[in-house]
Amino acid sequence: MKHREQPLVTVIVTAFNHQNFIEECLRSVFAQQYGNIQLIVIDNASSDDTLHIIERLQTNSPDFILVKNLFNKGLCKAFNQGLALAKGKYVIDLSGDDVFLPERIEKQVEAFEKCSEEYAVVFSNGRYIDVESKPLQYHYHVNDAGKAVGKVPSGDVYKKVLEKYFICTPTMMMRTEALRKIGGYDESLNFEDFDFWIRSAVKYKYFYVDEVLTLKRDTPGSLRTQVYQKGSGILASYYIVCNKAYDLNRDQEEFDLLAKRIRTCIRKCLYAQEFELAVKFRKLLNYIENPGWQTEMVVFLCRLHVPVNVFYRFYINNIYKFFSRRKDLAFDIVN
Numbered sequence: 001m002k003h004r005e006q007p008l009v010t011v012i013v014t015a016f017n018h019q020n021f022i023e024e025c026l027r028s029v030f031a032q033q034y035g036n037i038q039l040i041v042i043d044n045a046s047s048d049d050t051l052h053i054i055e056r057l058q059t060n061s062p063d064f065i066l067v068k069n070l071f072n073k074g075l076c077k078a079f080n081q082g083l084a085l086a087k088g089k090y091v092i093d094l095s096g097d098d099v100f101l102p103e104r105i106e107k108q109v110e111a112f113e114k115c116s117e118e119y120a121v122v123f124s125n126g127r128y129i130d131v132e133s134k135p136l137q138y139h140y141h142v143n144d145a146g147k148a149v150g151k152v153p154s155g156d157v158y159k160k161v162l163e164k165y166f167i168c169t170p171t172m173m174m175r176t177e178a179l180r181k182i183g184g185y186d187e188s189l190n191f192e193d194f195d196f197w198i199r200s201a202v203k204y205k206y207f208y209v210d211e212v213l214t215l216k217r218d219t220p221g222s223l224r225t226q227v228y229q230k231g232s233g234i235l236a237s238y239y240i241v242c243n244k245a246y247d248l249n250r251d252q253e254e255f256d257l258l259a260k261r262i263r264t265c266i267r268k269c270l271y272a273q274e275f276e277l278a279v280k281f282r283k284l285l286n287y288i289e290n291p292g293w294q295t296e297m298v299v300f301l302c303r304l305h306v307p308v309n310v311f312y313r314f315y316i317n318n319i320y321k322f323f324s325r326r327k328d329l330a331f332d333i334v335n
Contacts, residue, residue, distance in 0.1 A: 010088030015096030076185035120178035120204030126168035
């Protein structure tokens with residue numbers, strides 16, 4: 001039952017071949033303690049049973065819009081389809097394999113309503129789960145009370161998002177007006193989070209809610225695992241976003257942080273055998289500072305087309321499997 005005094009929250013679910021997870025995902029939306037929810041599901045031309053499961057569950061909610069794409073339009077464009085239909089004051093981007101805890105929306109709306117218009121994002125801690133929904137590690141280490149160990153950035157986080165991946169993406173609730181003002185997601189990119197963080201954090205503040213409110217699915221073949229696959233487009237998207245950050249930066253510290261990020265991308269280009277892209281990153285870095293001999297050595301190896309991809313992927317996959325078994329460690333291996 002809806003409560004008129006509650007602001008409407010739009011949940012946009014993007015689904016592609018999520019037949020093993022989509023029911024758990026959608027039922028976690030239905031089970032929210034919060035009453036005023038608009039649900040928009042974009043089936044991105046799934047070839048498995050995902051669409052049939054969605055259609056079966058659609059009768060569970062009167063505010064349930066289903067968009068059926070005839071071909072896979074990519075994550076960013078699919079989300080923007082939902083954003084165009086969103087009526088909520090706040091919006092959540094939910095992948096078809098992730099899961100809300102029952103108090104997720106209620107607690108984030110409560111936090112958002114206390115924030116000024118300067119704030120565009122409320123995010124929280126999250127916990128990772130495997131394909132069988134078994135719990136893995138927390139995004140931020142937690143103490144016995146379930147609170148994050150150490151300070152999580154809040155407020156002006158632009159420098160932090162330049163520096164490293166620190167936000168658990170599916171935990172975000174966004175102010176719809178702010179999201180539309182920056183143009184939604186960039187549909188030319190293969191992923192959304194880094195670009196969204198850069199373009200939004202330079203203009204708006206973020207607020208952290210220190211609770212675990214979302215379960216993020218760790219699956220084989222996720223975007224995280226595609227970084228080191230030649231031709232995946234992930235590093236090419238990083239290059240586009242780094243150029244945006246170069247134009248948006250406001251002081252020398254931000255340029256220093258961007259330079260560090262670019263150096264990391266150059267190394268990843270070597271591992272992924274994206275050799276030409278490494279040279280482009282090096283040129284961008286040179287606008288900020290002298291690349292130095294270590295980075296020049298990496299670029300030199302790229303110019304030689306040294307085939308390290310197979311060996312590095314073997315290494316990273318084994319390291320990942322080791323850390324996945326360690327539930328007490330933060331999930332930041334690749335980023």
